[in-house]
Amino acid sequence: MTMSSMQRVLTTLGHKEPDRVPFFLLLSMHGARELGLSIKDYFSKSEHVVEGQLRMLNKYRHDCLYPFFYTPLEVEAFGGEVLFYEDGPPNSGTPIIKKKSDILSLTVPAVTETACLVKVFETIHALKEKVGDETPIIGVVVSPFSLPVMQMGLSAYIELLYEDPGLFNKLMAVNQQFCVAWANAQLQAGATAICYFNPMASPTMIAREMYLKTGFQVDTQTLSQIQGPTAFHLASGNALPILGDLAAMGTAAVGVSCLEDISALKEGCRNKLTIIGNLNGVEMRRWTPSQAEKNVRDLIAAAADGGGFILSDNHGEIPWQVGEETLQAISNAVHKWGNYSQE
Amino acid sequence: MIHSNSELVTAFSAKLLNMDRLGAEEIINNSQKNNTPLQIVEGLVVPALEEIGKGWEEGTVALAQVYMGSRICEELVDLFLPPSSSERSSQPRMAIVLLDDYHALGKMIVYATLRASGYELQDYGRLTAKELVQRVCDDSIEVVLISTLMLRSALQVKDVKTWLLAAGSQTKIIVGGAPFRFDPQLWKEVGADEMGATAGEAVTAVENSMGVVA
Known part of the structure; x- marks a missing residue:
């Protein structure tokens, strides 16, 4: 029996094998290409993103809708600047926290009254109207522990983390209040689950011992207040040393890096966490259709058995430079090689 | 001479990874008794930073540690090998x-x-x-x-x-x-x-x- 995307994803999250391997093409900017708009214009209206997401769902026959706009959206909500490009994801501009004492005057934006966030709620609501419970709608938040990378810059944040625990805790309190409200409002609008981006939690970024003393506490508290399922995404960062910590937090899935061994990840996650990953998004722009097919087939062979696996890229956003032919080849390969009953 | 003293390099790396600036400075100060500034740079600082970088590449060291370690080293080296020192290499441009x-x-x-x-x-x-x-x-x-x-x-x-x-x-x-x-x-x-x-x-x-x- 052919499953709906929702059934397929829920089955694999339950660590059972669905009809075929579910796959998420985490496409954000590509919707602009579909509509013939600049990236900036595309994200200026929720209607554009709704149309872009639905067209890509139909074209690539994958298993989710991804109403993610751009990473600096949350900094925009705090009053920060967003810089748009013609050929890549928007960046956050000048940090809103220019000196450490600015943290003391930081206030939590009212999520339902902040224009840039309201666009996302409208997008999710409209998508939910279209697909109902057939297709998962993945909302996105940045962890309170990673948001300061954009709020104050990574170097200043690392120094804060190591040198000023008092101000660090104050910043976490503000960010946590925002993150919980922002995630729950997306769920309220119709999101099925929340992808919780947290590259700073990765041992690539900070030592596990330091994470356990700082971000782990923040993430545990934050995730416990989000009123829906979550996936913890490390945005290309390594995961192996903290898989047990992530499972202990109660998150359902983890987004993993292509620089780690997928077999070791599979063993570390088995029956505890669903793997989301881990096609190399940077290399993907150069793949031929046959390379795409081989990479998908190899990944399925290594990670799909027993469920607990959603095929995706390793970063949580496929680069603008990846073309339609490659995306179509990935989709075709999953539909060709991802059928569990073939095995 | 500081050359080939791998134990000292490892000890210095450990101070850097633990953000122990005072401990790192103490090792450098002790080394200054028997070494020229360039010998300290080449025999202690560079190997320690290479060791840390290798650790990051292998996944045993985090980027935050690499950053803080490099900052500590830059500050310490500036103390005994100031920017204007003729011993600093300004070649190539x-x-x-x-x-x-x-x-x-x-x-x-x-x-x-x-x-x-x-x-x-x-x-x-x-x-x-x-x-x-x-x-x-x-x-x-x-x-x-x-x-x-x-x-x-x-x-x-x-x-x-x-x-x-x-x-x-x-x-x-x-x-x-x-x-x-x-x-x-x-x-x-x-x-x-x-x-x-x-x-x-x-x-x-x-x-x-x-x-x-x-």
Whole structure:
């Protein structure tokens, strides 16, 4: 029996094998290409993103809708600047926290009254109207522990983390209040689950011992207040040393890096966490259709058995430079090689 | 002499990884009794930073530790080998830049590591490809280190290379940053001369380029 995307994803999250391997093409900017708009214009209206997401769902026959706009959206909500490009994801501009004492005057934006966030709620609501419970709608938040990378810059944040625990805790309190409200409002609008981006939690970024003393506490508290399922995404960062910590937090899935061994990840996650990953998004722009097919087939062979696996890229956003032919080849390969009953 | 004292290097690395600035300073102060500043840089600081960089590459050291360690080393080396010291190497003429990108940490780490390794270089901050080519030509830069995080920025190295050649410049390009780590063929595709996956590799790439530009 052919499953709906929702059934397929829920089955694999339950660590059972669905009809075929579910796959998420985490496409954000590509919707602009579909509509013939600049990236900036595309994200200026929720209607554009709704149309872009639905067209890509139909074209690539994958298993989710991804109403993610751009990473600096949350900094925009705090009053920060967003810089748009013609050929890549928007960046956050000048940090809103220019000196450490600015943290003391930081206030939590009212999520339902902040224009840039309201666009996302409208997008999710409209998508939910279209697909109902057939297709998962993945909302996105940045962890309170990673948001300061954009709020104050990574170097200043690392120094804060190591040198000023008092101000660090104050910043976490503000960010946590925002993150919980922002995630729950997306769920309220119709999101099925929340992808919780947290590259700073990765041992690539900070030592596990330091994470356990700082971000782990923040993430545990934050995730416990989000009123829906979550996936913890490390945005290309390594995961192996903290898989047990992530499972202990109660998150359902983890987004993993292509620089780690997928077999070791599979063993570390088995029956505890669903793997989301881990096609190399940077290399993907150069793949031929046959390379795409081989990479998908190899990944399925290594990670799909027993469920607990959603095929995706390793970063949580496929680069603008990846073309339609490659995306179509990935989709075709999953539909060709991802059928569990073939095995 | 400090040379080949691997125990001391490991002890110094451990101080850096634990952000123990005072402990690191104490090791350097003790070493100054029997070593010249350059011997300390070459026999202690550079090997320790290489060890840390290797640890990051292997996944046993975190980027935050690499950053804090390189900052501590830069500050400590400045104390006994000040920027104006004749013992510092200002050859080749070098500059480092963040190419049309807002993710500055990698550049800061490489800059600090090169300075802690006894080099002097210009920090161009953040520039577009056109601005960079102009500055490199105006300053007769022999080696330019380009840091990027965004793929779109990494791809612009190709423009830098094309425009430098068109201007008659033989400047060597060393690139680094996430796109080049995730796609090991990318540095060649964009026309770079070398790639440094870590700050230590960037130092090695600079050393390699010295033979070429000399």
